[in-house]
Amino acid sequence: MTMRASIWAICLLVMAVFGGAQLVGGHTGIDADFLSLIGQEQTGDGTTPDDIHTVRDLLAQDGRQAIFMLFSPDRTKLETAGTHLANALSTLAGTSSITLPGQGADRLNELMDFYGPYAHGLLSDTDRETLQNGEGHRLYRRAVQNLYSPVTTLGSQTLQHDPFALLPAFLSGLGDKLGNGAGIIQRDGQFYLPLMVRLSPDLRQTGQDSIWVTGANDAINATLATAPGLKIAKTGQVFFAVAEATRAKSDVQRIAILATIGIVLMIGLVFYSPVPLIGALLVVGSGLIAGMAAVTLIFPAIHAIALVFGASLIGISVDYALHYLVMPPHSGTAQERIAKIRPGLSLGLLTSVIGFGALSVSPTQLLAQIAVYSVAGLIAAYISVLCLLPLIPCRKVQTSSPIHRFHHILQTGLAKTRTGFIARLCLAAAIFAGLMACLVVIPGNNDIRQLGHGNPALIQEAAQISDVMGIGGQPLFLQIRGQDGEARLQTAEAVRNALTPLLANGSLGGMIGLADVIPSIARQSENRKQVNDGLYRPFADQLSELLPVTVAAPDEKAPFLIFDDRAALNLPEITGLRLDGSDIIRLRAATGIDAITTAIAAIPDTHVIDPGATISAQFAQYRHWALIALGISLGVAGILAIVRYGLIRGICVFAAPAGAILIAVIGGHLIGISQNFFTTMALFLVFAIGADYVLFLAESRNSDHNNDTHLAVLLSLISSVLTFGLLASSSVPLVSDIGSVIAIGLVGAWFLAYWMTAPTIKNNKETPRDT
Template sequence: MTMTPSPRPPRRALVLVLWLLALLAGIAVIARSHFSTDLSAFLPASPDARQQVLIEQLQSGVASRTLFIGIDGADGATRSTISREMGRQLRAGGLFDQVQNGDHSDWKDAGEWVFAHRYQLSPAVRPEHFTPEGLRNGILDTLSLLGTPAGNALRPLLERDPTGEAARIAEGLIPATAPRTEGGVWVARERERAVLLASTRAEGGDLDAQERAIAAIHSAFAQAQRQAGDKAGTARLLLSGTAVFSVQSRASIEKEAIHLAVVGAIVMSLILLAAFASGRALVVALLPVATGVVGGTAAVSLWFGNVHGLTLAFGSTLIGETVDYAIYYLIQARQVGAQGEPGTGWRHWLRVHWPTVRLGLLTSVVGFAALVFSGFPGLAQLGVFSIAGLVVAALATRFVLPSLAPDGATGQGLRRHLARATGVIVRTLPRLAWPFAALGVAALVLVLWQGNHLWRAGLASMSPVPKAAQELDAQLRADIGASEAATLVVAFGGTVEQALQHAEAASLRLDALVNEGKLLGYDSVTRFLPSQRTQAQRMAALPTAEELRARLPEATAGLPLAADRLAPFVEAVQAARGLAPITHEEVRAGTLGPIAGALLFERPGGGWAAMLSLHTPPDFRHATVADALAGLPEVVVVEVGEALADVYQRYLHEAFVQVGLGALAVVLLLAAWLRSARRLFAVCLPLVVAVLLTLGGMALLGMALSILHLVGLLLVVAVGSNYALFFDELQRTGHADEDTLASLLLANLTTVVSFTLIAISKIPALSAIGQVVAPGALLALLLSAAFAGGWRGRRGLAG
């Protein structure tokens, strides 16, 4: 007795088990993955010196760890009470290395340390400062301050510090743009608002830690508000800073990704359910989509060690293409002809249609492969995600779907209507081939005329931070008097000592700008941690006790401060001569340690960097500082806006090159496969015109295009190549069965709908991709039908 071979795919159980194991492994990788949202992922992996400074600051610099806090509402006394209590709680919580709100009760130790080391820290300590004339000038300056508000603090120190070194150091440490003090805490200069500034211990890139710090601020405010009584009920907490933006962006991207996935799945399910009239077919159709998203995310995590939020959200865009594979199979694998044996539809699909789907997949992979080698990690992640997701989805379609639905989706649903609609399209549109071609030429002229102006959107266009949040951030920075963030000045060195010496050299030139009124001031670690060389010079300038006693009578002649009252001063100078040099380790271990850590830090690649934070007047010009510091070794001046613009232009140029190389690779692949110049032209023409018409439409609408619009164009080619190849197959065989026509229209419908949902997303980066792919994919189908008119009169399309 002979046994009839099973019509089902061989090794069905093995295929399903392997697929489930792979899916579970991918989910396990994703569960342990680290997700980030900072835009530094879209900065170059091999930056120049200026870009490296920018990247370091975005990833771990003080700017990435600083939070700006405001308290609005209630009355002034209540706001002050809340501010003091919040400051106390946040300092005790351990999540912040510094919390400043004008309450100096915790700075007593720092003040005593500065006073004890005043002769090592004061920039006035030079040999001429201790001549009779220099001493007299210093004493006169100190006496003149006794009648000011600071006089009460200076009077007890007069006999020990008559030359005012402590006052001079304090003046340098207090920012020129510091907020005013009211009720013992900081308040905004132009608003009824208490303000605080806090720096987290965790790096800016540790978003989980930043989220905990932000939650601690909200908790501290709520508790302080309760303790302040009934009057505090109207108080309102304001919070901003880079960390706030990053955490909010992550939450926004995650929320939007889930929203898009849910809405997209519902809409897609309704379309597929109507098309297949089968719940089972619907579930089977979504399996390659889920497999592709899991595979793409896991591949990025394994390759890069983290997954950017935009990459994860980009997964929703794969629904538009990966579901096409399932649609092609479920519709095209139905039993063909009267001789068809039940359970063999998958064999027919593998023999007739799989080669075309496989070629479409290869063109997509080749196109996206160019992004993998990008010098921008974010762009490389999109490339890896796309390739892995598409390949995994295609493999699931090729091996898993035949095991679950050997004859595809046997229910009719709307397929017959879809086939008829497609038949009308393919019989009608070829008459418009020349008008479409003319429109393509016109679009090309418009795009070339617009040139670079068309691609004028910047790196910030990918940020999901709303305008209102940016305006609040600017307000709080101004209220607190934060240093000017648009210009970065950094001194480098292989050691701490070298970095400090280079920072001191920069400080001398910045001092000149302050004296000229071109700068209000600046912050530098060298104010409380001078280089060893500078400390040695200052110690060498201190006179002996005998020399100082001999000079004081002449210096104090005729002054209300007699020389015989200054014995404590002589003793202090003598004691200072025996002090050990201040070291980096000593400062880091003290109260000033957090400030030192913010301004002096070890670089990720080795060496040290000292940051000089500028306080600028309203008419400040970046070129003023750049020109003043020009020529100094190991000192870099970065204009953040200009640096970001340079990075983005490099980013855009590289992306154009890579997309161009990807397009060339696709053409070469098609040429090798089709082996016909005519067929190659027929496949490529609708894709080229679809891209041109999409760009032309955006140019007419005045849209500013970004790098992600360019990625969207690559997706148009990836999706559209499937349509063009199927029409090429129909033209070659001359047979257009209902199932193939229905699968093309349904696949296009799901793609356009999914990308339309993405186009209205609140995340600008996703919206940019959807704005391109939704119209581009529709045009790709219509143009493929229009330019494939050479076979419309053949059999299969006569009616």
């Protein structure tokens, strides 16, 4: 016994050291970014994976941007404050670059050099329209004025390839399309100044985002203090993510403290001794250590959601500990007590392992991580009960304890609810039918936007920035597929034409695609022809008379501007606009997706990507796999129960956790909880814990420790409800929903476990013992 315990303790120690070294040493990362959660699947589905990969990449890029909008009726103070804030933000670790209005003059030469040789094929939308309307003379007059203007774009270099000064107009239009906060806006007596911050790519992955946000808020407050009347709004994924995480963390910490106090009190009130608490901690702790060691061994990075769900196996492993701890000293030696609970414990473990193991058959890394963590953790907890708890001094449950008395009252009350097998089988049938009905009647709602709390202040600020600046807001993209890049660019140009009315009426704030930066060859060729016909032929001679150089029509067959490495180097803004086999158009401040969808309906190979909808679809797929795994678990558990207890009693035993799931689903639905991936995962816990309850009771029902097992199950219920029930009080819908579903389900599991395993009543008489 001691030898086994020592070996197991050493194993736990090794696992703890290994897991700690993996995490502390950085060999295994903890990823808190939900974007990295998606798109990791190896599905062969035709369109969804592309979308999710696209969305992940694009949102990751957007996530690196933070937008500040300063506004004040005093322009001078506003600009001073903008510089002050920019300086303060630039000192923060994680700030990559800052853009203020008026900056970027240093890029001019680079852009002029890059675009210069192709200038006669690059037209702004306005110039293109002017030429199409046969008004080339207007562009000629502009070119002449440019020669003598004090603010000219003319130079000896530009004169060679762009005597009609078309390129500056193209660049100006491009700046507007990029929508990087073109400048200060005056509206309703206020001046608005945009300040764009580019964040380091690893800021969120390394978990430093909260530090950056704290620093940014300090910088805002310091800036506000310098200019009375100044206001600052901010938006960006980083602010929402940190606000959500902070709130969730605060809730969970508060709940964890309350739950821990509650469980300590509960065990103290039952045993009047801290020793059983140590035993419970040993079992729970060994489960957590083993789970962590397993995932760090297998996966290079663990997602925070997997950790949270994995850690919730505390709720299961504490059942194992309590099952042993409530055994009275007089029931035998430590080994004899272990022998009494081992069958129930083993069946409980087997059921849970099957349940969580079923998750690993899904192609999603998240579910696989949860499966590995849970299976390894529960096996370790099981071994700890068998090897370590017998070494813990046995403490007797105090009959004078209020919980013991409460248990007695409950037992008396529950005894009155006993029924015969027929009623139980009818209920079991109703449960199975109910589960099937729920799948059809209660629809899933996987909209991820409903999972967060949604900071009202941040939402308001984002709306304000979107309204004033036309930037920020909900991201929306168009994806263009096509055989080759040229075809996609031409399609993108058709898309811009189709969406121009929406841009004009304000229902679309702006858009930028690769074709805006590098027009299609067809467009460039068309532009060249228009420029030659509309400008060079009628006006080249006139312009030549004013210049020290002869202006000649450019060669329409000269090399065209194309997307290549040089373009990507000169134009980092186009990063991510071309993916494998598709081009992306970013839409800004879109007020409605329907109008956009309608406008582009006739354009082939183009479809709208709504990140929120796409990610929600991904989580719907996760839920789909979780439901399949839950179904497999229920099926296997049913077979095990029938094999172990016979057909009728097996069905009754199996019906208890199934009924708990049904109660959790219906109860959750009645209080307005949507069925999503996370609540489905909560059902897994309900199933696993509920199976423990009923198996413990079924295994002990004919033994002399039946009453002890009932008490152990009650204590387990109290501890679980304390833990998960308090989660229901969280202000974060995701956390609250999980807690509510588990709490409701476990109460149902506890009652059904008792009811389905209690001695049956025949002809109003209690059967002495069912065998």
